[in-house]
Amino acid sequence: MPSHEGPATAAVPTPSAPDTLWFTRCPVPTATGIAADQGWLGREFAADGIAVRSLQDVPPEVAADHHYTHALTGLFREGGNVPALWARSRGERTRLIGLTWIEERQVVLVRAGSGITEAGHLRGRRLAVPRHGIAIDFWRAMALAGLHGALSLAGLTLDDAELVDVPAAPEGGQWAAELAALRDGVVDAVYVKGALAVEAARRIGAEVAVELDEAPDRRARVNNGTPRPITVHQRLLDEHPDLVARFLAVLLEAADWAAGRPAEVARILSAETGAGEEGVAGAYARGGHRTLHLDLSEERLTLLDQQKRFLEQHGFLAGPVDVHAWTDPEPLRAARTLLAARRTEGRAHGG
Template identity: 40%
Template sequence: MTEKNSVSEIWYTRCPVPTPVGLAVQLGFLDDAFAKEGVTLNSIADSQDRAVRASHFDHHLAYSFRHGGNVPPIRARSEGAGTRLVGITWTDEFQAIITLPETGIRTTRDLVGRRFGVPRRPAGIVDFMAATALKGLVSALSLEGLTHRDVEIVDIALTRSVLDEREGPQLFGLRGRQAYGAEVAALLRGEVDAIYVKGTAGVAVANLIAAHAVAEFGFHPDPRIRINSGSPRVLTVDERLAEDRPDLVTTILRTLQRTSAWAEAHPEEVRRFVAREAGASENVVAVANGPDLHRHLGIGLEPELIDAIAHYKDFLHEWGFLAADFDVRAWVDERPWAALSHRVAA
């Protein structure tokens, strides 16, 4: 192992969704923990350098960690990126297939023969939005014994790369565009009959257009139905951090455990912090993530969590979103947890 003081800074990134990393950043827990190690935390998402921001999707930066949606880190691993899966969180969220009342679609069976819109990003970054929408469609249809072949899948072209949203003038002073804008526009123009939405943004746009929910399944009792890009979410670290400074990976996990414990004792504050993270109102967060959000910000590597990630990886491979197949269990690195348990015991 290299000298302990040889790492002076670490890059991190998280998606704007409920995660213990996002909460720990807002509370200052991670900054404090790393300051004690003489390490500075740098935000990948806030960088003005497009190449740095790309690491949110391809995980190329040395000494970095990421917590958020599963499609980019799974894709990066399939491309051979040297990363380790060190933690998983499962925070359920609103997921639905929605339509406009005038389409006449009331139930999932009414989708048969109708047009389902799937957003398609420009080439360059794995199309996580398309993957998410397709998994949502497959989940909803499966509840009625249907498959994707029973509907017409229509591509909705998105002209901008997600990396563009940190460049140039900001639209109305905001850092990013409202999610599902292109899908809702296609729905309103009558180009598609139904779309998939999820999370706080999904609740907000469904409310905005007075949509009809054809199927809601974000809190379905079968975890295989709920599994998608955000259910559960993975914490990954690059291999140089994992191999050179495993003690810092343990510091991350220990800090996130502290954050999870704090969350359980502060439900109202959690809802407020998540609202800030997601750019949503507290009421929308309560609807999108349920009243027990504060109890679902834990992190671990339990077998059922690993199985869920493997299930979603298999879906991505089947649908052509991965460069190659790989073994999720070989991706898992349990050493930081063993070190954490040893430290607690000591």
């Protein structure tokens, strides 16, 4: 008697695990940097035969431009939101799986004795806006957003000042061209942030006119690193969600570990940023070692959406990005559950 069953459906093979997971982070405070320093990322996946490597530790021809494009499918990226949003706007299949908010001391600098001492004094002034010959000019985006935030404290906009293009210096490091333009009187004010900027500003005797960190409304400080996204490629998430959850669980552990060790975190930040002890202390708020935790709260997503709209307005994105549709909260939920279980069993990296 003939069978009425249809043809057997072939089982879909489970994709084999990658032999290497990659991570990349900016030279700023990150849970990824803490976990890497402690050796926890390599330890987490060693038993699986999976190597964990940093893009920052391999030759340029290997790293390519993956820190910006996120075209490497096995990559976890904890870095500025400008390249992350840009990559998504170009159609790269990334997913947002975490956000941090870490104060990095954002200021507007002026020449000593200029008389510019508050946000309102920036009206009509020449403000430096760097221009770099790179695919996504996140330096320019940072300056525009920072100056916009400073002007907003006085009810002003970028249209109320004169924006002066400053070509990037071929050598000299971060902010070099803008600070040189300030020193030489080409511009009246410069936006800077972070440890190296604090040290560079001190070398030329610049004064702080606007401390964005003191603004009670954190919307004035929304910029490339505030909030800072953690992204992963959709393919890795689809094929190996367990690996993604485990990676995030290590970052959660690292943030918890850092919260009780300010001196250790300062040491790691000095190595990550390339700045000295004074620069690190001047750039990052006291208690910053307790703020490395990642989440996907509605507040942080709203702040990221504010940044996205600013970047769209100023032509930095190739296409529209829906921040909420980009977000996948499941990996972070799974990571928290995993970490709680490990701690119950006494198997957490950080004890």
